[in-house]
Amino acid sequence: MKHVNILHLYSKTLDLTGDFKNLDALCMRIRECGCNYAVSYVEYGEKISLEGYDFIYIGHGKCRNLSAVSEHIIQYREEFVRAFEAGTVFLVTGSARLLFGKSFETLDGKTHDALGLFDYTGKEFDGLTVHDELLHPVFAPEETVFGCVNRSENLYFKGENPSPLFTVEMGYSDNEKTGGTEGTLCKNFFGTWSLGPVLVRNPVMMREILRRLLGEDYRDGDYSLEQEALDRVLHDIHESAK
Amino acid sequence: MRFVLAVFFCRILYLAGRMVHKGTAKPGEWALRLYPDALKRLRFDGKVICVTGTNGKTTTSNLITHIFRETGHTAINNAKGSNMLGGVTTLLLNHCTLGGRIKADYVVLEVDERYMRFLVKSIHPDFFLVNNLLRDQIARNCCPEIVFDKIKMAVVPGTTLILNANDPISQRLSEGADGSARTDNPVVLFGMDRTPRSTETCQNGTDDGKVCPKCFHPLEYEYRHYNHLGKFRCPNCGFATPEADFLGTDFDFDDFSYTLRGTRVKATYGATYYLFNTIAAIAVTTAAGIPFNEAVKAVGTFTVHATRYQEFPIQGRKAQLILTKQNPASIDQSVDYVVEQHGERTAIIFASNMLHSHNKDVLYMYDVGFERMASTVDHIICVGDRCWDLAVRLKVAGVDMSRVTIADTLEKIPAAVGATAGDIYILSAYALENETKFLEVLKSL
Numbered sequence: 001m002k003h004v005n006i007l008h009l010y011s012k013t014l015d016l017t018g019d020f021k022n023l024d025a026l027c028m029r030i031r032e033c034g035c036n037y038a039v040s041y042v043e044y045g046e047k048i049s050l051e052g053y054d055f056i057y058i059g060h061g062k063c064r065n066l067s068a069v070s071e072h073i074i075q076y077r078e079e080f081v082r083a084f085e086a087g088t089v090f091l092v093t094g095s096a097r098l099l100f101g102k103s104f105e106t107l108d109g110k111t112h113d114a115l116g117l118f119d120y121t122g123k124e125f126d127g128l129t130v131h132d133e134l135l136h137p138v139f140a141p142e143e144t145v146f147g148c149v150n151r152s153e154n155l156y157f158k159g160e161n162p163s164p165l166f167t168v169e170m171g172y173s174d175n176e177k178t179g180g181t182e183g184t185l186c187k188n189f190f191g192t193w194s195l196g197p198v199l200v201r202n203p204v205m206m207r208e209i210l211r212r213l214l215g216e217d218y219r220d221g222d223y224s225l226e227q228e229a230l231d232r233v234l235h236d237i238h239e240s241a242k
Numbered sequence: 243m244r245f246v247l248a249v250f251f252c253r254i255l256y257l258a259g260r261m262v263h264k265g266t267a268k269p270g271e272w273a274l275r276l277y278p279d280a281l282k283r284l285r286f287d288g289k290v291i292c293v294t295g296t297n298g299k300t301t302t303s304n305l306i307t308h309i310f311r312e313t314g315h316t317a318i319n320n321a322k323g324s325n326m327l328g329g330v331t332t333l334l335l336n337h338c339t340l341g342g343r344i345k346a347d348y349v350v351l352e353v354d355e356r357y358m359r360f361l362v363k364s365i366h367p368d369f370f371l372v373n374n375l376l377r378d379q380i381a382r383n384c385c386p387e388i389v390f391d392k393i394k395m396a397v398v399p400g401t402t403l404i405l406n407a408n409d410p411i412s413q414r415l416s417e418g419a420d421g422s423a424r425t426d427n428p429v430v431l432f433g434m435d436r437t438p439r440s441t442e443t444c445q446n447g448t449d450d451g452k453v454c455p456k457c458f459h460p461l462e463y464e465y466r467h468y469n470h471l472g473k474f475r476c477p478n479c480g481f482a483t484p485e486a487d488f489l490g491t492d493f494d495f496d497d498f499s500y501t502l503r504g505t506r507v508k509a510t511y512g513a514t515y516y517l518f519n520t521i522a523a524i525a526v527t528t529a530a531g532i533p534f535n536e537a538v539k540a541v542g543t544f545t546v547h548a549t550r551y552q553e554f555p556i557q558g559r560k561a562q563l564i565l566t567k568q569n570p571a572s573i574d575q576s577v578d579y580v581v582e583q584h585g586e587r588t589a590i591i592f593a594s595n596m597l598h599s600h601n602k603d604v605l606y607m608y609d610v611g612f613e614r615m616a617s618t619v620d621h622i623i624c625v626g627d628r629c630w631d632l633a634v635r636l637k638v639a640g641v642d643m644s645r646v647t648i649a650d651t652l653e654k655i656p657a658a659v660g661a662t663a664g665d666i667y668i669l670s671a672y673a674l675e676n677e678t679k680f681l682e683v684l685k686s687l
Contacts, residue, residue, distance in 0.1 A: 200608075
């Protein structure tokens with residue numbers, strides 16, 4: 001029986017759109033698999049040590065909070081590189097993705113250095129991009145993930161995204177084009193613009209994360225309610241597109 | 243000449259609209275198209291009060307108007323909450339002379355928080371009340387700090403700011419634009435002391451006061467009223483609840499009363515957020531020249547608008563319809579209300595697509611503290627376009643799913659209600675396109 005150590009980073013500073021419910025749902029599913037878990041929290045200004053954690057989660061936040069966090073997190077770059085290389089599972093949603101690129105620019109014209117795990121940059125804009133999106137995960141391209149985007153930041157690769165998480169059926173890719181690819185899946189790092197309950201509402205995502213976290217202890221659970229809810233959303237989107 | 247034409251045009255459209263029960267925004271919008279500077283031509287004999295914030299704008303501006311009228315003054319306001327530029331223009335062009343003069347002693351304008359910065363280009367408010375800033379309509383506003391930035395642009399020299407001392411976000415309007423501790427504008431602060439309902443931790447799903455808005459370190463609370471409104475202090479930088487000029491104390495929720503500046507205030511409704519509104523209204527009207535005791539007396543005769551709350555029987559059971567805004571704080575307050583009731587209870591919750599955009603996301607549900615219903619509400623019926631998603635949300639909240647029924651068509655609602663017991667509480671965001679049919683079904687049972 002596996003014991004899963006979960007770290008929720010910056011739960012107070014990066015906390016928009018109910019993202020932390022992803023963790024509630026994940027814990028519920030870990031329990032269903034007969035495993036144990038413990039959730040720890042490290043906040044802005046506190047020392048970060050990633051040793052011993054199996055799952056690290058950072059959620060979407062306001063850009064001004066992200067700027068503050070970037071100055072803090074960058075002090076621990078080696079910790080993040082080590083955890084990433086060791087195969088620790090990361091889920092990073094929304095604007096928190098910018099922390100893992102090379103840098104990002106805020107509206108005041110300042111450039112903030114980031115952890116540099118991936119070769120992209122970010123930029124805050126004066127406005128808001130809000131849309132639903134339909135995505136196909138690279139590990140299960142026949143499945144459809146429903147996502148919600150609500151952001152004031154863009155993310156750019158110089159060329160193509162070398163390790164995308166999704167191909168985009170409806171919505172915007174990372175380089176702000178329609179279609180293309182979105183997100184990052186590299187080793188066990190999952191990054192996406194899709195906010196809020198991306199794990200809760202998409203069984204294919206929850207199952208993939210659980211498999212990677214629990215290994216042989218993974219057991220499939222009852223996802224019928226979540227699947228029915230997702231199927232109805234997909235049906236409604238396709239109907240309204242007609 | 244164009245101004246006179248705009249006035250006539252606005253009034254004709256307004257009268258025509260009234261005959262077909264249309265809203266009050268369009269006449270003003272069309273008048274502004276005809277003459278974009280129409281508002282700049284207006285001259286006010288009396289004082290102009292603008293009211294904005296996330297929740298409580300309509301009720302508070304109506305209460306302020308009531309106090310002015312009860313104390314023998316003439317006052318006009320956009321009572322039904324048509325609060326964008328069009329609605330404000332309709333009101334003003336319907337009450338001005340052809341020379342653009344508005345003779346009322348007081349003009350009370352409820353203004354959408356994002357539009358206030360445009361209004362001040364034409365009209366100089368004497369008083370500017372900001373009730374609160376909470377997470378609201380994320381598809382439009384993203385987060386309260388973005389709304390704060392927009393409201394900050396509306397603070398013009400000479401306007402007296404009336405601010406909520408218990409709100410760490412909107413209260414920062416009292417700071418100078420250059421980051422100095424105090425703005426040059428006169429500031430009046432209102433607030434609430436600890437009440438029997440105060441809690442040490444946030445009971446709601448949404449908490450925008452987790453970190454200090456100035457230095458981002460965790461904010462500490464001595465008590466909270468709801469969401470992030472309460473008595474706070476940042477141990478890192480010292481940012482803290484300031485001393486309020488109008489501080490309600492000694493709250494008694496049995497008779498909806500409290501003490502303000504040594505006088506007992508008797509309100510007509512006891513919700514915490516409403517008592518906040520009454521203190522704000524007394525602060526504004528007193529600052530605007532109404533004797534304090536007369537303002538207090540007038541609060542006791544105000545009737546809260548009932549369109550967002552109705553009672554009717556369903557299958558012989560008492561049913562209460564609580565209409566909310568489609569924002570987590572507003573829905574959370576309805577959840578609070580249901581949780582605080584006694585006896586066997588059934589909640590019917592209407593879950594919709596996002597208003598206006600029709601997006602299928604339900605992010606707002608994940609910022610609502612449905613967890614509190616897990617051990618308090620006996621039956622929950624999920625209805626509306628996103629009823630299955632609501633059921634998923636309730637499952638994550640730890641609600642026993644054997645107590646949850648999904649009525650995904652109108653035809654399934656009667657049987658679903660018939661299988662439950664106890665008082666019924668219907669939670670629904672107002673302005674929903676299909677809300678009417680849903681209510682018709684419930685009222686026919």
